[in-house]
Amino acid sequence: MLYYLFRFLEQYGISGARIWGYISFRALLALILSLIISAWFGEKFIKYLKSKQITETQRDAKIDPFGVNKIGVPSMGGVIIIVSILIPALLLGRLRNIYLILMLITTVWLGFLGGMDDYIKIFHRNKEGLKGKYKIVGQIGIGLIVGLVLWASPDVKSNENIVLQRQGQEVVVKHRTEARKTLKTTIPFVKGHNLDYSSVMSFCGKYKTAAGWILFVVMTILVVTAVSNGANLNDGMDGMCAGNSAIIGVALGILAYVSSHIQFAAYLNIMYIPGSQELVVFMCAFVGALIGFLWYNAYPAQVFMGDTGSLTIGGIIGVCAVIIHKELLLPILCGIFFVESLSVICQVWYYKLGKRHGVKQRIFKRTPIHDNFRVTDEQLDPDCKYLIKSPHSPKHESKITIRFWIITIILAALTIITLKIR
Template sequence: MIRLLVAAAIAGLISLFGTRSLIRFLRKHAIGQPIRQDGPQGHVSKAGTPTMGGVAIVVGALAGYAISDLYNGIFTRTGLIVMAAIVGAGIVGFVDDWLKVSRERNLGLGKRTKILGLLVVAVGYAVLMIHLTDVRTNLSFTRYDSLDIDLGPWGWGLWAVLLILGTSNAVNLTDGLDSLAAGSSMFAFAAFVVIAFWAFRNQDIYGIPHALDLAIVAAAMVGAAAGFMWWNAAPAQIFMGDTGSLALGTGLAALALATNTHLLLPIIGGLFVMETLSVIIQVFSFRVFGTRVFRMAPVHHHFELAGWPETTVIIRLWIMTGLATAVALGLFYADFVSIGGAD
């Protein structure tokens, strides 16, 4: 338990002060976020706000995890691979962000190039997990044997790649309002702290050898996101950029795969699913029927254009995220009770 607190505290402090230093550096060098021309008009005033704040999130989480294990723990292959995936996705996002600010327009890596970068990270994660860890290759909901569907190494690897690509892009779509993605991710990573620590305390049921180290990774991500949010709260003094959103999304997917909670992830990250579906529905409706379902997609912009103040949209979506997280943890514990784990 102390290691969890150490990881979260160190990650939070480094992210907090690191973000402040980033703001000063980026302002000094006039490095700011270009705003998409077709976005809500209320966002025009945000043009020039420092971006790439996700660097502080990734560095903070990495430091919190590393120092926690040096303090009184042991590095595990599973924990290192999950953290490597987070850093790798952050690097892809950083390149995208840097191209945007250097070109002074909201165009970074091309879609194919960005997907290719994430694909390298996802494939690398899947290959390393299969060959270097004891990860179960079952499709799972709350534990590895909850569905009794074995995908095999190749099937699990393909599923892992799809889950990482989908989740990283879902968080990226959600990152459109101040602290919306960071705050929602905090709920999700907090859920994985509970899940992984519970699995550590009940090894005979969940069969995750490195569960405690995964809880440390999740705790470090909670702390790092919290430190960043101090400066990202509306009105944001800095944006996380793709550096942060891709790292957060990849971290959530990697933890779900490592804790055998693949199908619980869409409930934990219910907001991210809703945001992604709103874009899919909008595109499909316009191309097939020539009409738009939402005023603008992703759906958080729809609420803005409906007249909700930005902070109202953020807080209400946080509430939805908190409820989704509570439901997910409730299902996780209900499954534990149903197999006699509480006896």
């Protein structure tokens, strides 16, 4: 909104109005504004949650060997994150930009879905919350909307990168002069650097382009659903999900910026995506909101984000990656989310496998994997066989959280490095 106001004032020669056209100014202002809103609104909202007794009642207080009781801590703190993202994005973003519109829709959609889950858990005292099938339907729904819009919208175009010739030790990269719709996406560690979905579906003959778009929509649904659920599983310790997601948000903001800058895109040999600079504004608001939220969510937490926050965070990460054609980099960038999800899947599979043979068995002491590091041997089921029982002594929650942050920083750096490694 402010962007359009100052662009209007610029026509009349108002001093300072032109600065609002610079993406760096609006992005950094969004970061600062979201952080301030998150810190200020967070305090007010936490007091409101306590007054209405919207607090955690289902957490297992015994899981923490250091004796921190988390029952009674306010939940649904994801509202703080969502509000802190939406206000700066609406004020400072170009609201006619299709990419920004998709990010706003994703935030509201998954915020509502997660809010319904938290509402059922807190007010109906139902530990299971919203049934899993309804969550999946909601996640598939937003993934389908994003995929179809990116397919059908005439505003979604890219300038493909073309390697022209080698000059000495350097490869000269140019982009097509006209932006057009493309089914290509960045793939790591490959010399050509691009994967064409239509080429994957080449067995469909003359229908390979249509089949490629269908594959793209399916991939979008899978990415949004997987990352959203991965973030949800990662939200199990104070500051864990918010910290990891802020780091991922910084990496995606950098990728969005270089994708929107034709010189940087040529240097890195990636597609140039006109209009994706608005994602930088949004991701800066995203990072600022998470950092401000950490003020209250850091150990010991004064508020939990709940599914209202975790499902939204994961969806934002997934949709942003799809828009800038970097979804195939997510297994690296979101490696923590991937391992969290994989640990749960393997644990359930191994348990069911043993159950068929009348054996009670598990791979880890507890999943998601971060819980494995804070469980004492005394808390284990004596009738169950554990494939992995280390570590035998529990680690403090804050130590586990910070170590996961460090791993995510390494993965984020590796993700950006892959743009030059091929």
